[in-house]
Every structure is written in structure tokens, then in C-alpha cells.
Amino acid sequence: MVFNFAANQNFFLSLVTEDATPLSEALRSSPWLPHLAQWANFLRNHDELDLGRLPAAARKRVFAELGPEPKMQLYGRGLRRRLAPMLAGDRRRLELSFSLMLSLPGTPVLWYGDELGMGEDLPLHERQSVRTPMQWSDEPHGGFTRAPEPFRPVVSKAPFGFPQVNVEHQRGDPTSLLNWMERMVRMRKECPELGWGEWKLLRVKPPNVLALRYDWKDETLVVLHNLSGKACEVGFSPGGPPARLVHLLSEAHSTPGKAGRHRVTLEGYGYRWFRMEPLATG
Template sequence: MADKAVSDAWWRNTVWYALDVKTYSDSDGDGWGDFTGLTRRMSYLRELGIGCLWLTPFHPSPMRDDGYDVADYYGVDPRLGTAGDLVEMVRTAHDHGIRVVMDLVVNHTSDEHPWFREARSDARSPRRGYYVWSREQPPPSDRPEPIFPGEQKETWTFDEEAGEWYFHRYHDFQPDLAFGTPQVHDEIHKVIGFWLELGLDGFRVDSLPFLIDKPGRGDDGRRRHRDLRTVRDFLSRRRGDAVLLGEANLPPDEQRAFFGDPNCPHDESEVQLLFDFAVQGAVWLGLAQGSAAPLERAIRARPDVPDSCSYAVFARTHDELTLEQVLTADEVEQVRAVFAPDGVGWIYGRGLRRRLASLLRHDDDRIRLVHSLVHAIPGVPVLQYGDEVGLADDLELPGRLATRVPMRWTEEDDGGFSDASPHRWARRAGNVREGASVAAQRHVAGSLLEATRQLVHVRRECAEIGFGATEVLPTAEDSVLGLRSTWLGQRVVTFHNVSERRVPDASAGVDLDSETVVDLLSPGGEAKASPSRIPLEPWGYRWLRLDASDATDVAGVGV
């Protein structure tokens, strides 16, 4: 990608930070985080180096699925504040150079949404066509397996009031919208347009494959991809620099179609970003094996994508760590044997409901390594709130909520989250670990927070990783992942040791082809003669800029 187009693709060289407003910071003492509390934390996020916030749902909701059961797409849950408070937060974020993206949950609604209430009560209502109905119980071929085994029995439910069966990919209180119908398209466009007018910078599209794939409608996936393109067209007309980040837990070859037509290499007509679940799986498999081979395979297997598109690189999100779509059954078992040997945290027969620090047994060296990998692998780094300080999970909370605990700002009993009595909190505190707070680590040399802040800032200075071409280097050590990213003649090389043994020379077998290097994570940033050896400690990593005399030409471009 030429540098002249960089400003149009800001999402390719920034760092994202995911948070839930209700568990982040409470400003009024009612036990619920709110937009005013988030606004007051904006200087912290700027200091951390975050370039884009991803907000999980904040709409009015019965909260039977943590807000992913939306009852009003145009509203703000009053416990989080008002629309005015949200707009003030967005303005403040923009003043701090931070963009804001929200969850777009349009695969389904709550069964308490006015659309569904009207649809079930009147067969002649236009709202009836907003959902997927069947007069007869659908055959097994049209009944997908439940997403939440143990919590969910079926994907079709008979509605007594409607006298028909309705489809729900998730729980029975989350009826699926009939994506692809003109009426639903119009509604989605209005929702997108509304939030863009209030200053939002884009959307994380929830459940993207399920949005496309509805039962009982024949093999019309190609048409529904066209329907998704109409959503992107509308977004781009209303706001040319707005972004869509898609959630599609699929193998890379199946993901590719969500960027645009795979037969047209430059077609970028659908989403600009997709979560890279294959790389996420490779991170955990590599750690389990003490080998970089899974990561090398995953990075090499990525299909080419259009210039303005990229992958979102992450280790954990607020959902369970699910690997079955991108790893073999044997590989999943290897990960489970290392990170859940006693089965603790294993859920739905497929994943782990643990936070990053808890999975890594609060080993700061391994946590730093994973953060570094997320920032060094080509794509857009996505951090989960609290992972920068090693926030623990709480397995006494049900299901996925175990990872969605309140942020800890201080070492006090309430963690600085809220002055309210804990029984009034939106979510009970996680397992409190001494030192796992912002106050305990801020400006403390060598702390996890300071190491994460350094990685975020260095990554945003490395436009080579955001916009350039990246190659996997043929290192002689099986445990070392070597990557070289090149853009506009500038090169950045990273080495990561994913094992517990020391590596005497990570660059063995690699020709750096450089007279000088700058160690990007060392103080001073002075160019030095290219080293003859690059040792790595257990779980160690290095970031090097090669022949860096003109590096200022690209450092920080597009941030």
C-alpha cells in the first residue's frame, strides 16, 4: 500500500482496546460502570497508546445474554448514562486521538424488542417478515446444532402466540432477524446511520457467518454476501473512513469471502477487518507445544487480502477461547491438557472461559510474550481491557461472564471501580490478585502495564507491520518465530521465543542483511552495529529496526 492512501485506512496501523462500559468505571456510585466514568479514564487510555475503543453492547436489554439481547438499537441503557453522556465520551475520545467503535448485533434481537413483540402478535404485520418463521417444525436438515450445549436445547422454538416456529441460532430469547430482506436492510441502515451521526467511527459486526447463513432459504449465500455489500456501501457513503470489524470464527479460506469476492483480488466490498481466529489458535497451540511451527503455518496460510483490509490479531476476547474451527481435535486436546489439565474453565465442550492472565497462571513473562506476539504479527492488535494489568477471571460467575469482571484501578477492596456496596455492582469482582491493578503498576519500571504500554507505542510507530509485507524468517530454532516486515524500504524484524528454555541465538540461520540495528524496546533508540548473535531468554522477544537511518520517514504514519 502506498503511503498516500494511509490516512484512508487508519485501522491498519493502530491498536484496539475492547471494554464493557458497565464493568469499566462507575462515576455515580450505583455499582454500574457508565459513560461518564469511561470519559474520566480517557487520559489513561491515551497514555496506554490506544487508538480505537471497541465497546460491547450498551443498549437497553433484559440482560439475559449480557446485552447481546438488544431491545432497542437506538437507545442507551439508562444505568450507563444518557445518549448525551455517550456523545460527550466520543468527543473526548476524539480529542485524545482515539476512535470509537460499537458492537452491531443484528443477527438477532431480544424477544422483548418491539419488532418481535409485534411480529409474534400479528401474522399480517410487516414486522412478521423481520424474523425467520416456519409453520411446521423444520426438518433436521434445517435445525443447526445449538451454540450453547447444556444451556440451549434447540435452535427452533414454537411460539404459542404466533402459532409458528421461529429460528434462533443462540438462545430462545434471541430470535434471528431475516437478514437479506429489504425491510431488515432498511432497519440496519438506519441504525448504522444513527450512530454514525452521533460520532461513532465504525462497528464490530457480531456473528457474521450466522448473519449470512439462515436455514430454510436454500443455498443463497452468494446473494447474502451481496446483501452484506449493501451494508458496507451504505456505511461508506455515510462516512468514508468508517470501519467494519467482522467476527467470523472460520478457517482462513472460508473467512476470505467476507472481505469481498475471492475471485477478484482487489474487491474490498464487505468488511475491512476480520478477527484472525486461526492465528489465535496457533498462539495457544504454539505455547502448548513450545514450538513456533503452528504460528508459522497460520501466518503463511493467510490468503491475500485487498489493500485496505487486514486481520485483527488477538489472544483473548470476552468470549470463551474456542479452537475447534481452526485446530484439529488432537491439537485442541493438546491446548486443553496444558491450560486446563483438570478441566477447570472448560465450557460448551469446546473452549475455555478464562482470562489471559489466568490461563498463563499469572506468569508475567508469558503474558508479556503473548502481548508482544499480538503486536508483532501482521494485522491490527486487539487488547481486552484489564489484560494490561493481569486481571484475573472469576469461575464462580456463570458461563462467559467469568471473564467479564470489573476493571481494577486501585489496590482497594473495590478496586477503584465503584463506591457502591459490591452486592449492587453490575458484576461481582473477579478473583483479586495483589498488584493486578493500574495504581500498583503505573509508572513502575518492569511492570506488566509498563511493558504493555511500551509495546503499544512501539507497534504504532512500526507502520511496516501495519501496512507492509511480512515474511516468516527461517530460524534455526524450532521455538523461535522470526518475522520481517517491509514497507517503503524500511524493515522491522521481531523474534519471539515461545518456550521455557533459553535460546543462545534467535537469528541463527537468518541473514539480517543490515549494517546497523535499533533495539526498539531498549532505552535511547540508538543505532548500533548489527549483532552477531541475538540471545533470547525463556519467553523472551526482541524488536529490531534494520538500517534505521531514515526510519522517521514512516514511524507513526497512519496512527
């Protein structure tokens, strides 16, 4: 597997500009990989969010929205922050980000604790800010250790510290980010098209929507993501004979109109995972 740094950096640029073009161009220009190789798609990892491949003006734009304070930045090119505080704990943008990561061509890679919405500890040195102990419970040291002191401080300040954000609390809450993520991972495992299928970008309007089609064996998957905070209507043709689009995450299915085209309304930061179901003939 090869980390797709270009897609990672351009995703955050697309998110802050509410324009899918940077991400779609990064995907389109990705180098060819052998059949058994995979792109590793990620949002955050154990280092800074490296934005060094973006033009200076674009990098400045991402800094301004996701890490405006100098202490949040590193090496003049990156952000030493966790995903949840970068996105101000906005559940809509967190879900959009994870849904996109899980449905990009390749294999998703998740940094521990992001499935909970853990925060960072900026007073720690450089990259150590995002390498704090896992927050298992609201017990001392987040349930990570019974030692008098952990090897590194556990994030404790609200709203992302262990008293508020921990595995134990979220396991018992069916609406928690952790339980949502578990459902999404299960769905990802039920969609082999995402890991093995041939993919292509679909032409859609408006430009804030990213649309991908995957084909594997006799199955086709279409995924849509609205990178804007405003609702929009998306008109597109998934290709092939007219087909019903069955939404895998809810009952929001879509029936084709003239010439097999679909019109789907996406809420702000909305997403859809559709499986194509050919219409009965005769």
C-alpha cells in the same frame, strides 16, 4: 478488520508445545486480504478462548496445560479463562504473548484488564467469567462503582483480585505490567511497518523461534520470538545487503557476520524488535 482466529488458536498451541510451526503455518495459510483490510490479532476477548479449529489431540494438549479443570472449559472446545491465570502469572510468557500480538501482521486488539493481568471468576455463568468489572484501585468494588453492589462481582481473590491487581498500584510501579504495556504500545505506534508493510516469514533455527520481516517504504523491521522457556541462539539472514540490526527495546543490537548472517541469543521466552540499518560503504 477480520479477527484472525486461526493465528490465535495456533499461537496457544505453539506456546504449549514450544514449537513455532503451528503459528507460522497459520500465518502462511491466511487468506489474502485487500490492501486496506487488516487482520485483527488478539489473545483473549469477551468470549471463551475458542480452540475448535485445532485437531482434537492438539486441543486436548492446550486444555491440559492452560485449563485442565472441567470448570475452566466451555462447549467442549474453549477455555473460559483470562490470559494471566492461564499462564500462571508468568511475566515472561505474558510479555512474550503481548509482544507477539503487537507485532503480528495486522492490528492488535487488547481485551480490557489484560494489560494489568486481571483474573477470571469461574463461579460465574459460562462466558461471564471473563467479563468482570475493571479493577481500578484497591477501594471497595475495585473502584469500579460506588453503588452498594456492582452489576457483577469484582474479582477479589489473590493473586489476581483487585486488592493485588489494579490500575492505581501499577501506575505507580515502573516495573509493572501496565507500564511495560504502555511502553510497548508506544513502540508499536512508532513501527508503521507492522500495520502497513509487506511481511514474510524468515527461515531460522531452532524451530521454537518465530521470525518475521516487514518492509514499508524504505524501512525494514525484523521481529524474533522464542516460544520456549529455554535460551537459544538463533542464526538467520534477514535478506538484502548486510545490515546492522538495531534493537528498538534495548541496547541488544546485532552486527552481521559472514554473508550478512546474524547470530542472536534469545533468553527463554525472549523477543527482539530490530530495525535494519544499512552498513556504511566506502
